[in-house]
Amino acid sequence: MAVVKELGFKLGRCEVSPLGHSLVFSPETPGQDAMQVSLQPKFIDVLCYLAQHYPNVVTRGALIDAIWDGNRYVGAKALTNAIWHLRKQLSPVANGQEIIETVRKSGYRLLIAPEFNPEDVADKPDLLQQTQEQVTRLKRGYRQGLLAAAVLVLLLTGFTTWHLYHDEAHFIPTTKKQLTTATDAELFPNVSPDGRWLVYGSRGNDQSYSLYLKDLNALSDTPKRLTSVNSAEIRAVWSPDGNTLYYPSQHSTTRQCHIMQLTIESGEVTPLAPCNSFNTALDLAPDGDQLAYIWLAEGDESSGIYTLALESLGSQPQRLSCQQDCLHRDRDLAYSPDGRWMAIARRFGNISEDIFLRDLSSQQELRLTTGLEDIRGLSWHHDSERLVFSTENSGVRNGYIVDIDDKQIQPLDVEGMSYPRFIPERSELVYANYIRDHQISLLALDQSIPTTPFSLLNVEYSYRNPSYSASRQRIAYVSNQTGFNEVWSVNTQGGDIRQHTQLKRRVAYPSWSHDGSKIAFLAPDDKNEGNKIHVLNLDTGSIAILATPYLDHNRPSWGWDNETVFANTLDGITEFYLDNRPPKVLSSLNMRLGQSITADKLVFTRLDKAGLWALALEETEAPLSDEPRRSSTTSKLELLLGGDKFNEGYNWVATEKGVYYRANHSDHQLVNFWRFNTNLVTPIIKLPPTVIPRAGSMAYIADSHSLLLTQSQNSKRDVIKLQHRLLL
Template identity: 30%
Template sequence: MSNVSEYELGGVRVNLEAQSVCHGEQRLELSQKKYFDVLQCLIEQYPNWVTREQLIELVWAGNHYVGDKAINNAIWHIRKSLAEIDPDVQYIVTKRGHGYRLAVEPVLREAASPEPNAVRSFPANGWGLGAGLLLLTAVLSWLLVWRGGADSSEIQLTPAERLTNYPGSEFAPAVDPSGQWLAFAWARPNQVSDLYIRALAGDGEPRQLTFSEQSEHGPEWAADGKGIYYVERGGVEQDTVQSTCRVKYLELATLARNTISDCIVDLNTHLAVHPSGSTLAVNRSEPGIFNSGIYLIDLKDPSFPARRVSCGDECKYEDRDMAFSSDGTRLAFTRRSDLLSENIYLRDLRSGEERQLTRDESDIKSLSWDNSDRRIVYTSKVAGKRRTRVVDLESGEIGDLELQGASSLSRVPGSNRFVYSAGNTGKFISYLDLGGDLKAAMPLLHANFNQRSAHYSPVHRKLVYCANESGAMELWVSNLDGSEREQLTSLGGEVVTPRWSNRGDRIVFVASDRAEDGNQLLVIDFATRAISKVEPEHHNYSHPTWSPDDRYLFASVSDGGEYFAHRFDLAAGVDETLGDMPVMKLLSVGDGQVLFTSGPEGGLWSAELDPAGLAWKNLRQILSPEVFASLFNWDVYGERVFFQRNFRRNSQRNTGGQSQVMAFDLSSGDTTALALVPRGSLDRLSDFSYVPERDWLLFTQRESYQSDIYQFELRD
């Protein structure tokens, strides 16, 4: 038995091997490994000052893209955690322009450890040989446990069994408490979804439960098995889509329906029923709070106000999907910190304590407890690829399951069997030939990997777009026909919404920030391929664009609340907020005029930018939300605005639940329908891009979605 380093800071113990910070029996939660690394660096450099440049070299391995935000957040979290012990003690002092230093002397103690050679120094590159060997051992152990091998304790995955194979898409399966009945949503071709039920075993015909013009989905069984909670989303006008959202209860014996709660129209609504049957959890929001959170509804007294367990607008995240443990004492849930990051957390419902279970996930699609409440199975989407994973709550180990395209996963009660939906998730670049007599969406770039968010440069006659060909979602450039394809970035994460400058010399885009929560706004020089970060930093960026002279960048920015338009002067390094109205996407069309979409208000808006006060002048809505419902799928060229318009099922309009591609003339005010495209085939988070030489309109198209329901079993 050898000794490892442990330090005391006043009454606080910092163990470098366990990477723990404790006070008595209480363990302080720093929430991210980088925060502990910063604290360790300050301890090992004491009594010297540590500059920001040193922290970047020692903690972030010289990644100078990290910037000030990551360092500020780390220092803030360390101070906050230590303040829980003694708020009157200043543990870290700051010297402006110089750096940081511990104000309390760290006293070295000796702590016993069963592992030899476990003392970890902090070399200049951030990692020592001993740490590398420990990491390699951990990785090999993980591979043996989750990827295969001969140990009897391994998880065995039974072959997936198909349960449905109906025309259209079946999804969101849920099995009743007896384990006999399967409820699911079924969207027949070119129709919205309804709820159905059938026996889990066998292949009997399903029984339809809902028959409205709205979309019903997300079924969750009541604890007594006599009814189903579900989400109803639909329009109230003849030509609108998804203008209302309700959480309802359906009694199976009578098919009577009661409204339980409102929900958010433009957010995927998730439900979970407490094992006691007394409480329903739903993710939504309320007036005065922008970010969605988890609300607990008392089903015994629905008139009692729902209790929010997520924080409000003071936090920079939104809580989404959730699942109760079988004993009802814990809640696993997903938390989205920005557009490109979403992870799983665990909350003790008695104490309110939370801990993070996963990292580096980008889009959690569902989660469910196993039968022992020791593991959580979840599906996620990273770099355009869906994967199914298992996290062990005791060890923290995470492993992959060999399931293709899974989502909407839930456990069969009383077993380790799981039902899920699986279908195609491919995306590709398509175009409409606006000059042709017959206008139909035609594939432009279509391959065995995802391609999305194309933007065209008339200067280079080239496309820039996002693709996961390398395994991560990176920026690529090619000719209009896909030839001379070249990868521009190697960031190893997620990139979205690239846009050429008007001169074609630069490309702006949004990328995940793996060193810190939030994403980052980056610009790549097309000639040199050099990437620079736009300063000052914010938490969350969306859909950046350029001013006509390329002097400014415009982007929608959120620091935890609503999105507002910002203008970045790249030469001066100045960041200014535009107006006081929430903005989701903005395009500058010259002479100080801008067009933008606003999430809360909807529709397309026009305004002039007052250079003196950066306020809106002559603000007006030029297209109503009933006509212009898209937030991002639109583009401007000359006097024409191209946009997507959706329809409900309506025999009078004969649209069959399709979408229309429209053109709006800014001069005349005329709106023209250009083409019909299949319902749900346009990626709603991407952009349109116009190609003037060809009179083409580019957009991201999803493969005609078809999904079925499957079943598998985990065996230890």
């Protein structure tokens, strides 16, 4: 059955207007104004389809066929996004209950009876009668089915006691219990095998992260700090007997990192192996004999999974991941409770990440997911048949559960879920509630006393990564307003908002050409295993993909001639051409972000070393082959500003007179200006810590002498215990 778009209807006090793509909520109390909310047409279509099939369950396939013409690639993610938005927008009539039910391994069901409005279809009485009769018939059949089921249960009570209990368990409502209440940021929760103790990483505004232990039988008690103030720790795993913790620890002064073993009762700490960072991912095998963690050992081309035998001290880590010519990076891992599988979160490029399963007996791997964006933790159900994971898609974090046999993914619809971890032997989990929105803020620099940056747009969506075009006098940015990260632009007053892409494929890092005619950005490739540099022509609206042999590209920036684009690749700083010539490798150095300030100079930051650097550019010669060409320009390298003054990767922008950049400190952030002619660094404004995210960006508006910043808005991060029927 197709969606009948002519029929308006009510859900409680909400009037649904399919043709107007809107929801109108009548006031709860006299004297108040009605509230109208506009929705995307697809969102309205999903709601109409559910209403027209009430109270039946509608499969995901049927919805995708009806709404997205059977396009499974686009429809699967778009449907999940649509359901999330509908639940959010219909919350005023939900009264704290679910309004759209997720039925495991089936689909969705509307839980409020729709009342169809005859005024919307006065000229189509047959259509109204047909639809209303269908709903009435379905409701009657549903009631009759329930009655028959009740009679059957009464007749077979003794025989079906367990089944009845099992079925009713699936109707357990979603409940969340807050386990931590401090003002700090708590992350990576993990419950002891006996279910009593919670360990997590936490920090205050002026502290490094440390591990804390909380008694779940006495939530009002102050948690115990387990690790030193002279080191940083954030995530830990329990031994099977609950007597020992394993965690990465990084010394605050020397920056040396080691995997540590802590005996809870005695407090004895033993270093086991080197690591790279205190937030290194790790997990312990179910038998407790082997630890696995992410490490970049000396001589490795890339980081990967290493295993460490724990039966004797002094054993050496053994690499499990790909060793050479790897086209991916392993970022997280989890052993299954039965010891058969290791789930691996694997990143292809910088905006594509998926889950793979490794059979620990055969060492064979299979791919579990396709097309995810940014995985934020994964944990096995105690049945070893299902896996819960969190992702950040287009700026929104949420939880999902996937069956490893049929690979069917179902949303948990728990916004903010990060780093989930099942409580051992229980169908409940704990997670870090982490809701973060991004916005672009404008900082006026022509005042004697700088004021606090203020938001450029007054919208509820997340938007970030500004790039300014002086010739167009417009700001390009990425926003998730449609449910996908797309390229948008706005004028300097925050008006005349325009959407430029509709790829529905997680675009990132727009960069405006110097003449304002084009915008370069990244988007996933066709296989969702990497990214390509896309170039949008503002005059024609066409999008081209630059020729490249590489799987991954870092943030693009434009050459002075508006015909070349710089980006980092596996080979280093690489120049790409709009005429599809083979790219040219300018330097083997790994660049984070570059900006051409003249025709012959590229200013950039590096992955391997702090500081601001400059690279002299030479004339481009004709290509000799289809392979990327190499340049000798590494000898023309210049350090502009040392790492003691400049330790930033992405939050900086070069102007005619100098460079604005973020200086990050433990208890605050500074926006500084380094002037070219005097070599002096001047603080501009002091901001609270974490306001400007590490992966943000800056842009400069010369006409108004203003700075554009990506800022994050964090709610307080707490540990939550979750009960959910999909976890049973």
